[in-house]
Amino acid sequence: METTASLVEVFEILRSEHRDPHHILGMHEVEVDGKKAVVVRAFIPQAASIEVIDDEKPEQKYDMKKVCSDGFFEAVIPDRPTIFRYRLSIADYLGNQWTTYDPYSFNPYITDFDKYLFGQGTHYKIFEKLGSHPMTIDGVDGVLFAVWAPNAKRVSVIGDFNGWDGRRHPMRCLGYSGIWELFIPGVSEGDIYKYEIKTREDYLLEKSDPYGNYMEVRPNSASIVYDINKYQWNDAQWMEKRQKTDPLNQPVSIYEVHLGSWMRVPEEGNRYLTYREAAHKLVDYVKAMGYTHIELLPITEHPYDGSWGYQVTGYYAPTSRFGTPEDFMYFVDYCHQNNIGVILDWVPAHFPKDSYGLIRFDGTALYEHEDPRQGEHPDWGTLIFNYGRIEVKLFLIANAIFWFEKYHIDGLRVDAVASMLYLDYGKTDGNWIPNKYGGRENLEAVEFFKHLNSIVYQKFPGIMMIAEESTAWPNVSRPTDIGGLGFGLKWNMGWMNDFLRYMKKDPIHRKYHHNDLTFGLLYAFTENFILVLSHDEVVHGKGSMISKMPGDYWQKFANLRVAYGFMYGHPGKKLLFMGGEIAQFNEWSEAKSLDWHLLQFEKHKGMQEYIKDLNHLYLKESAFWEYDFTGEGFEWINASDADVSMVSFVRKGKNPKDTLIFVCNFTPVPHFQHRIGVPAQGKYKEIFNSDHSKYGGSNVLNEQVITADHREWDGRAYSIELRIPPLGMTILKRVEE
Incomplete structure (x- = not known):
């Protein structure tokens, strides 16, 4: 083998194990017979012949000599003492011929400062460097590929553009950072690719890009080159307003949605709505219904529909099930133009074991822990991120920033936080490892x-x-500088469990469980809570919201109305899972659409109207939400009337004139002369009643303005007498002093 290169390096190229192929491949200045010259080397296994073309003088060509039969070529050019821009003209044995710039003629794009910040865990925009990025370097169009795989023996980019041959485009390792990088001219948006990784044990792995912005539709698993920086946003007004607004003292009524099953297109094979179709159908519906936000179950790329998106393989890629990244940007943009916020479910707790994903990414436990006692969720069959590893922590923090910056997302609902906080979560004794102090808290998390x-x-x-x-x-929802975890809000799971346990009881037995109804107010202001009736409560045999309700057909609907009414009156922001607003009887399934046909029936249509009116009242009346997280916004009138299963309370806003009175009756017995204490003298008007006939109720209303009597009741100097509907809620507001 006659070559100017080191034979050791040549054999490393031939064995596809060179960690810095640019050191030998490409153009280099050498000395031949005491004179300066350049040499060009290329390794293209399928090439029959290669010519070097001077980019400035295309007529000037230099034949490359095949140094070995495996495809290693070299051309020494003695009349050119300095490096020049060139292309390679390649012909294969099948008669195909193409011309390309040499990937190994480009200098590193990722800088030493990038590597430093990456190693420090503070390169919060690392997604702009790792992954695949269409760009122009030195006037040449192509794609920069970069991936973190510190323990790999070799990493290559494979795709249709090189016949999925890992020998064609080996990457260079950028030293201690463990980042591998390669700019490939001629590759463009839409090309599919993976990384082929040779492990220390010489196994070959094919991995999708952890930082990839787009992926093939499952069951295919390759990444797709995509430029996510082209979309022209039209939500500047929303974004400017958001920056100046504190959501804690604003109305937040969230419609939780699984995009694949909210609505389908039955006349076209029951297909999904696309992001753009959903932008109009879903957003227009949510706006009409009076919700302030849409919360999407994870739309990050995932292989298995039945995981609902909670087992993620593409953290930086919106799922291709519903369209392109730009299509999802359009969805968010349209939401914002209609004053609807977008919250994403985000899953930093664990990831699945699919072979093309993060599992043993470079042949070692890179993103996960080596020890299964630390690294596996036995109940979920997934792997736990290693939060103690700087680069892994950065992968997740940068991912959160990515969704806020690139997709203008308004919030992240962080899934399974408890599983991250506790080392023994879901594990039996002996199958978990305590922290350095012997405790069960995951200090790194x-x-x-x-x-x-x-x-x-x-x-x-x-x-x-x-x-x-x-x-x-x-x-959990307190600032980090006072020892909190720094979240803005927390799901109130305790309230949800207690409240649903209470609502499932036959009304005749509820008086024995009154504490389940009122207990939540003992801790309501210890966190910034969101009250949730989420997807988790309508799956796995738990039944739908309406099916949880006791009683006959009429009572089920009345129970559900008073349940929703109490939820809206209770301090805390609100979340309701799709289908709950139409009283769907079937338990939710990700495999089919909601039962929209139910709206042809009066009771279901009435429930939808009820939620719509309740949401719009919630938006209008600031007492619902101005003081959600402090005791000054709430007062019990009577919390102890267990015998009749009734509660009454006051919600207050910043202006005393906005004060609302809520009375909720959790039995089917109406009360026609029920007296309650009120905050002050004056006249009170019923502004909402869940028992209205338009909602399917029995019309036990308070249609006349009620004047408060100077009669002590419930420990208050003034009181009123009113009609309380069966299994119903009434809201009153003072209209005159």
């Missing part, structure tokens, strides 16, 4: 949350970070 929340709130004022956390861990 705690630090991750604090870092995450402090950074995103600093960078994106007005967004929401929401914890789905089901334990008594303190200060």
Whole structure:
């Protein structure tokens, strides 16, 4: 083998194990017979012949000599002492011929400063460097590929553009960073690719891009080159307003949606709605219904429909089931133009074991823990992120920033926070490892949350970070500088469990369980809570919301109306899962559309109208939401009337004139002369009643303005007498002093 290169390096190229192929391939200055010259080397296994073409003088061509039969070519050019821009003209044995710039003629794009910040865990926009990025370098169009795989023996880019041959485009390792990089001219948007990784044990792995912006539709799993920076946003007004608004003292009524099953297109094979179709159908519906936000079950790329998106393989890619990344941007943009916020479910707790994903990414436990006692969720069959590893923590923090910055998302609901906080979550004794102090707290996860929340709130004022956390861990939604985890809001799982347990009881037995109804107010202001009746409560045999309700057909609907009414009156922001607003009887399934046909029936249409009117009243009356998180916004009138299963309370806004009175009756017995204490003298008007006939109720209303009597009741100097509907809620407001 006659070559100017080191034979050791040539053999490393031939074995596809060279960690810096640019050191030998491409154009290099050499000395031949004491004179300066350049040499060009290329390794293209399928090539029969290659010519070097001077880019400035295309007529000037230099034949390359095949140094070995495996496809290693070399051309020494003695009359050119300095490096020049060139192309390779390649012919294969099948008669195909093409011309391309040499990938190995470009200098590194990722800088030493990038590597430093990456190693420090503070390169919060690392997604602009890792992944695949169409760009122009030195006037040449192509795609920059970069991936973190520190323990790999070799990493290559494979795709249709090189016949999925891992020998064709080996990447260079950028030293201690563990980042591999390669700019490939001629590759363009829409090309599919993976990384082929040779492990230390010489196994070959094919992996999708952890930072890839787009992926093939499952069951295919390759990444797709996509430029996510082209979309022209039209939501400047929303974004400017968001930056100046604190969502904690604003109305937040969330419609939780699984995009694949909210609505389908039955006349076209029951297909999904696209992002753009959903932008109009879903957003227009949500706006009409009076919701303020849409919360999407995870739309990050995932392989298995039945996981509902909670087992993610593409953290930086909206799922291709519903369209392109630009289509999803259109969806968010349209939401914002209609004053609807968008919250994404986000899953930093665990990831699936699909071979093309993050599992043992470079042949080692890179994103996960090596020890299964630390690294696996036995109940879910998934792997736990290693929050103690700087680069892994950055992968997740940068991902949160990515969705806020690139997709203008308004909030992240962080899934399974409890599973991250506790090392023994879902594990039996002996199958978990305590922390360094012997405790069960995951100290690395705690630090991750604090870092995450402090950074995103600093960078994106007005967004929401929401914890789905089901334990008594303190200060989840308190600032990090006072020892909190830094979330803005927390799902109130305790309230949900107690309240649904109460609502499932036959009304005749509810008086024995009155504490389930009122207990939540003892801790209502310890966190910034969202009251949730979510997807988790209508799956796995739990039944739909309407099916949980006791009684006959009429009572089921009345029970559900008073349940929703109590929820809206209770302090805390609101979330309701899709289908709950139409009283769908079937348990939710991700495999089919909601039962929209039910709206042809009066009771279901009435329930939808009820939620619509309740939402619009919620938006109009500031007492519902101005003081959600402090005791000054709430007072019990009577919390102890267990014998009749009734509660009454006051909600207050910043202006005393906005004060509302709620009375909820959880039995089917109406009360026609029921007296309650009121905050002050004056006249009171019923502004809402769940028992109205238009909602399917029995029309036990208070149609006349009621004047307060100077008669002590419920510990108050003034009181009123009113009609209380069966299984109903009434809301009153003072109209005159």
